[in-house]
Each structure stands twice: as C-alpha cells, then as structure tokens.
Amino acid sequence: MLEIKNLFASSQGESYLEDVSFTAEAGKIYVLMGRTGAGKTSFMRAIGGLLPLDSGSIHFGDEEITSTPVWKRDAAIVYQQFINYPNKTVRQNVEFPLRKLGLKGSELNDRVDLYISKVGLTEFAKRRPSQLSGGQQQRVALARSLARQSRILMLDEPLMNLDFKLREQLREEFLDLFSGESQTVTFYATTEITEAMMLGYEVLVMHEGKILQSGTPDEVFERPKNTLVAGIINDPPITLLDVTVVDGVASLRSGSKISLPDHLSTLPAGDYMFGIRANDLEPSSSSDATQECTISFVELSGSETVLYLNSASGDMVAQIEGIHDFAVGSTLHLRIRPERLLAFNSSGDLLTAPRVGAK
Amino acid sequence: MILKRIVATLFVTLWSIFVLLPLLWALVTSFKPPEAVSLGATYIPFVEFQPVLTGWSNIFGGGGATTNLVPPLINSVIITFGAAAISLVLGTITSYGLSRFVYKAGFIKNQDIIFFFISQRIMPPIVLSFPFFLMLRTLGLLDSRTGLILVSIAGLMPIVVWLMVDFFNGIPKELDEMAMLEGYNPVQVFARVILPLAAPGLTVAGMFAVIFGWNDFFYPLILTFGQVVTLPVAILSLNATITPFWTLSAAAIFAILPLIIFAFAIERFLSKGSLSGAVR
Numbered sequence: 001m002l003e004i005k006n007l008f009a010s011s012q013g014e015s016y017l018e019d020v021s022f023t024a025e026a027g028k029i030y031v032l033m034g035r036t037g038a039g040k041t042s043f044m045r046a047i048g049g050l051l052p053l054d055s056g057s058i059h060f061g062d063e064e065i066t067s068t069p070v071w072k073r074d075a076a077i078v079y080q081q082f083i084n085y086p087n088k089t090v091r092q093n094v095e096f097p098l099r100k101l102g103l104k105g106s107e108l109n110d111r112v113d114l115y116i117s118k119v120g121l122t123e124f125a126k127r128r129p130s131q132l133s134g135g136q137q138q139r140v141a142l143a144r145s146l147a148r149q150s151r152i153l154m155l156d157e158p159l160m161n162l163d164f165k166l167r168e169q170l171r172e173e174f175l176d177l178f179s180g181e182s183q184t185v186t187f188y189a190t191t192e193i194t195e196a197m198m199l200g201y202e203v204l205v206m207h208e209g210k211i212l213q214s215g216t217p218d219e220v221f222e223r224p225k226n227t228l229v230a231g232i233i234n235d236p237p238i239t240l241l242d243v244t245v246v247d248g249v250a251s252l253r254s255g256s257k258i259s260l261p262d263h264l265s266t267l268p269a270g271d272y273m274f275g276i277r278a279n280d281l282e283p284s285s286s287s288d289a290t291q292e293c294t295i296s297f298v299e300l301s302g303s304e305t306v307l308y309l310n311s312a313s314g315d316m317v318a319q320i321e322g323i324h325d326f327a328v329g330s331t332l333h334l335r336i337r338p339e340r341l342l343a344f345n346s347s348g349d350l351l352t353a354p355r356v357g358a359k
Numbered sequence: 360m361i362l363k364r365i366v367a368t369l370f371v372t373l374w375s376i377f378v379l380l381p382l383l384w385a386l387v388t389s390f391k392p393p394e395a396v397s398l399g400a401t402y403i404p405f406v407e408f409q410p411v412l413t414g415w416s417n418i419f420g421g422g423g424a425t426t427n428l429v430p431p432l433i434n435s436v437i438i439t440f441g442a443a444a445i446s447l448v449l450g451t452i453t454s455y456g457l458s459r460f461v462y463k464a465g466f467i468k469n470q471d472i473i474f475f476f477i478s479q480r481i482m483p484p485i486v487l488s489f490p491f492f493l494m495l496r497t498l499g500l501l502d503s504r505t506g507l508i509l510v511s512i513a514g515l516m517p518i519v520v521w522l523m524v525d526f527f528n529g530i531p532k533e534l535d536e537m538a539m540l541e542g543y544n545p546v547q548v549f550a551r552v553i554l555p556l557a558a559p560g561l562t563v564a565g566m567f568a569v570i571f572g573w574n575d576f577f578y579p580l581i582l583t584f585g586q587v588v589t590l591p592v593a594i595l596s597l598n599a600t601i602t603p604f605w606t607l608s609a610a611a612i613f614a615i616l617p618l619i620i621f622a623f624a625i626e627r628f629l630s631k632g633s634l635s636g637a638v639r
Contacts, residue, residue, distance in 0.1 A: 072542075073540070148541070
C-alpha cells in the first residue's frame with residue numbers, strides 16, 4: 001500500500017504540488033487525469049524521488065520512503081518520450097535493470113524472454129532502439145519497466161507520442177500487461193477520458209498541482225465535483241450555461257426555457273450553472289428547440305462531427321454522430337436533453353447530476 | 360546531386376593537395392643529399408636524385424651533429440599524453456557535473472564556471488607565464504616534467520570542458536533519471552550509462568587535448584632551461600643558418616609523426632556509438 005500525505009513541492013516560486021494526499025493499493029491501476037501542466041508528472045517524479053519535496057511524507061507499507069534515494073525506491077517510470085539505452089540492444093535494455101537486482105543465468109534469461117514476448121518484440125530482441133519504430137521503442141521501455149516487477153510502476157502519458165491506431169492497440173494490451181502485476185501499485189497519467197475509463201480502477205483528477213477529485217471512472221465522469229473537473233474530463237468540452245430557476249422552470253440567458261427534469265425538480269429558485277455534455281445536445285426543428293445557435297467552427301473527428309457554436313445563452317459544443325456538412329456561420333437549432341443536465345451552483349460546485357445510466 | 364558530389368570531391372582533393380604538398384616537400388627534402396638541395400629544384404627521388412639518410416641520421420646525433428631529438432620526443436610524449444589524460448579525466452567529470460547539476464555560489468552559476476574554464480584559453484599565454492613561473496619556482500618544479508604537465512593541464516582542461524559540457528547536454532537527462540530509478544546510484548549511472556555513450560565526445564576531446572598539448576611551445580620555452588626539452592623547443596634550437604635544410608625537414612616530419620600515428624589509432628572510435636534512439 002502506498003500512502004502519500006500532504007505533499008508540497010515548489011521551485012523558484014512556482015508550485016508543482018499543493019497538499020497532495022492519496023492512498024493507493026497494490027494490484028490496482030490509478031489513472032491521473034489532467035491537462036498538460038496539471039501536476040501529473042510532478043506527482044510521479046515526487047513518488048520516484050526525482051522531485052525535491054518541500055514537505056509531506058510517502059510511505060510504502062510500513063516503510064517511510066520520503067527521503068529514500070531514487071535508486072533505492074524500487075519505482076519504475078515509463079516516460080512520454082520513448083527513453084531507452086541507445087547503445088544497448090532490446091535484450092540488453094531489458095537485462096540492465098534486472099542485473100542490478102542480482103538476477104543471473106537462467107532466471108535472468110527467462111524473465112527477459114518472458115517480458116520481451118509479452119510486449120511482442122521477440123523477433124527484434126537483437127536490434128537497437130534506433131532500428132525500431134516509435135511504437136516498438138515504447139514497447140521496449142515498457143518491457144524494461146515491467147520486467148523489474150517493482151512495487152511502484154508509473155506511466156507518464158506513454159501513448160502520447162504514438163499515432164492513433166497504435167495507441168488504441170497498445171491501450172488494449174495494457175490491461176493484460178498490468179493485470180498480471182498484483183504486487184505493484186500502478187499510476188497511469190493521461191489526458192484522455194477514454195483511457196481513464198478503460199484502464200482505471202480509480203481516477204485522480206488533477207489541476208494546478210492539486211487532486212481535485214478521485215473516484216471510480218464512472219463516478220468521476222457522472223458526478224464531476226465541480227465545473228473545473230467537468231471541464232477536464234469531458235472531450236469535446238462540456239457546455240456550461242448560466243440559468244435562473246423559478247418555479248421548476250430554468251431560463252437561459254437568451255430567454256429560452258427548460259422545464260426541469262425529475263432529478264432537478266427539487267432545485268430551489270435562484271441562479272445556477274447547468275452543464276450539458278456535447279453528445280446530449282441534438283439538432284432539432286425550430287419548434288422543438290431549446291436554443292438557436294450560430295455555427296462558428298466545425299471539427300470532423302473520425303465518425304463524429306463536433307460543432308462549436310455561439311448563442312445568446314453562451315458558447316456551446318455539440319457532438320453529432322456521423323459526418324455532416326454544416327456551414328460555418330449558418331444557424332442551427334439545438335435541443336438540450338433535460339434529463340442529462342448537470343446542475344452546479346453559481347460558484348461551480350456540483351449540486352445534482354443525472355442518475356447513473358439515465359439516458 | 361551528382362554535380363554536388365563532383366564539386367565536393369574536387370574541393371576535398373584540391374584542399375588535400377594544398378595541405379599535403381608542403382609536407383610532401385619536407386618529406387622529400389629530408390632524404391636529399393646536399394647537392395640536390397643546393398643545385399636547383401629537384402622533386403622526384405631515385406629519378407632526379409639519389410635519396411640518402413643524412414638528414415635523418417643528423418637528428419639522432421649521427422654524422423657529428425650535436426642534436427638528438429629522441430630525448431625531447433620522450434619528454435613531449437610524457438608531458439603531452441600525461442597532461443591530456445589527466446585533463447580528460449578531470450574535465451569529463453567536471454563537465455558531467457556542470458551539465459547535470461545546478462551550482463550556485465553567490466552570483467556565480469554554471470554558465471559562469473564554464474566561461475571561467477574557457478577564458479583560460481582566451482587569455483594569451485604570456486599573461487599567465489609570470490604567475491606560472493613563480494608558482495613552479497615556489498614548488499621547485501621549474502625545468503621538470505611534472506611542472507610542465509601541471510601547466511599544460513591548465514591549458515588543456517578548458518578544451519575538454521568546453522567540448523564535453525556540450526556533449527553531455529546532448530544526452531537526455533531522462534536517461535540518467537531512468538538508470539537511477541532502475542537502481543543505479545549516480546556514480547554508477549555516470550560510469551555505466553553515460554560514459555559509454557560519451558565515447559565519441561571523449562575521442563574528440565582527447566584528440567584536441569593531445570594536438571594542443573603537443574604543439575605547445577611557449578610554456579616549455581620559458582619554464583625550462585635545458586633539463587627538460589620538448590620537441591617544439593628542440594626544433595627551435597636547430598638554428599636554420601647552421602642546420603642544413605634536410606636536417607630541418609627530417610626534424611619537422613619527425614615532430615608531427617607521433618600525432619599522425621595517434622590520429623589514425625583513435626579515428627575508429629569517432630564513428631562508434633550514437634545517441635539516436637535514446638529519446639524520440
């Protein structure tokens with residue numbers, strides 16, 4: 001069990017970690033989510049001993065490792081860049097940390113063979129990293145880190161520099177790769193909610209060096225603690241609209257009205273912020289619509305169309321299945337699915353979210 | 360593309376001729392008998408003149424000459440390679456430290472320390488000659504190999520630091536971190552991960568140190584008085600008015616021969632090892 005208490009880290013007036021506390025169990029994968037610069041890397045470097053701490057403590061089991069030097073921590077990091085020893089072959093790369101652990105002879109060879117085959121590089125074992133593709137280089141780094149069977153394994157956006165297809169493929173392999181390590185606490189940093197959903201036993205949402213919220217991926221996704229978390233975990237971005245509630249009816253800034261659905265019916269009168277995810281906004285006929293918008297930007301992503309819109313109620317983002325030809329500047333009527341609304345108070349904290357599974 | 364190669368080859372060929380011709384001339388002259396030098400221009404041995412070893416035997420004390428370049432050669436080798444080796448070891452450690460760690464003493468930071476080293480070479484040697492003279496006199500090291508090695512290090516270490524800091528900066532810091540995470544302490548990281556990767560840099564730095572050390576003339580001239588004579592000083596003492604051309608030519612070739620052998624010996628390390636594939 002890894003126990004982190006009140007970590008603070010800063011350098012030259014810039015704060016990297018601010019009061020970070022967390023407890024993690026062996027055999028589980030913890031996903032760190034947050035934008036670039038949120039402190040994910042700092043969090044990992046702190047646990048690895050590479051980031052000097054201002055205060056706080058780190059325990060592994062009964063052992064305090066706060067000031068244990070890096071080389072005695074038994075922690076592995078897979079970096080976003082594919083870092084390998086350039087002058088060693090794939091095999092020698094995987095061997096290098098194992099030799100330090102004192103493995104010899106057949107034990108060493110078996111372990112190396114096992115992990116090289118686990119990442120699918122058996123036929124490339126004699127090559128050097130520079131003779132491999134990017135995906136293969138990252139596989140070498142993975143094999144090297146996994147083979148040590150260290151008590152802490154940290155992956156810092158390992159798929160970031162890979163192409164889309166390879167990312168999907170490796171992501172799926174990760175589940176198998178990590179599930180075998182029951183003695184290991186695994187941290188996985190990512191900016192993508194799909195990865196978090198797929199891999200995570202628990203998600204830690206980070207922002208500006210703080211953990212904003214932690215919980216199961218579903219929990220965090222369905223009930224983001226505040227608008228900041230909702231903003232971080234939703235891609236395309238969540239739409240936030242200022243509303244005024246009077247007698248069970250919410251008025252948008254444009255004057256459009258939404259009669260409150262069941263899960264929001266108890267909201268007392270007052271000002272709120274309503275959040276609606278991009279795929280809970282749908283184009284509709286003008287009579288049925290909640291809001292009239294102007295299209296300002298169209299983004300096609302594979303099988304979906306993402307629309308960035310301006311309206312009298314504020315900026316909105318809608319995601320529509322399929323590829324559609326929308327003209328920038330044209331008018332579009334959108335219907336908000338009221339049963340999917342998240343209600344935040346005016347300072348941004350979540351009040352009510354739809355029941356899990358409500359569609 | 361082909362035109363580019365032709366131009367490049369042509370340029371390299373012309374340049375090589377330009378550089379090699381004087382050497383060739385000296386080499387030919389060193390085998391000439393006196394008549395071949397004084398009676399008009401002759402170039403091709405065996406055809407235009409019959410080569411003799413007079414010049415070469417003269418520089419080893421033969422033919423009644425007072426010169427023997429072998430002791431100066433031994434001095435030069437010991438001083439140059441000794442100083443270069445020590446500079447390489449100290450300079451490499453220094454450079455790694457300057458590349459990886461942040462030093463701060465008041466307003467002095469890493470960049471200032473690096474500049475301090477390089478400034479040793481910016482200064483004309485004469486500025487330091489007097490302090491060096493006094494220091495060596497105090498230490499009783501005037502006119503000794505040890506003294507010259509010490510002075511030489513002061514000149515060669517800056518070259519090593521200058522080259523190696525840049526080289527270490529080119530090796531990603533993440534590699535050090537990763538090796539440390541994998542259980543290797545900083546000294547082991549340096550010795551087992553970084554040094555092998557730095558082989559090409561070390562080769563270049565070593566080469567430069569040896570070349571500069573070998574050709575150093577000024578300090579040996581003023582800090583020795585006859586006990587320890589290095590090659591450049593010994594050659595200067597071959598007074599051109601009384602020493603014949605063939606002997607001078609033989610001495611010149613003899614003085615650069617060790618450098619040429621050294622360059623060929625370590626040239627193969629230059630291409631070895633590459634950083635590609637460390638980080639993508």
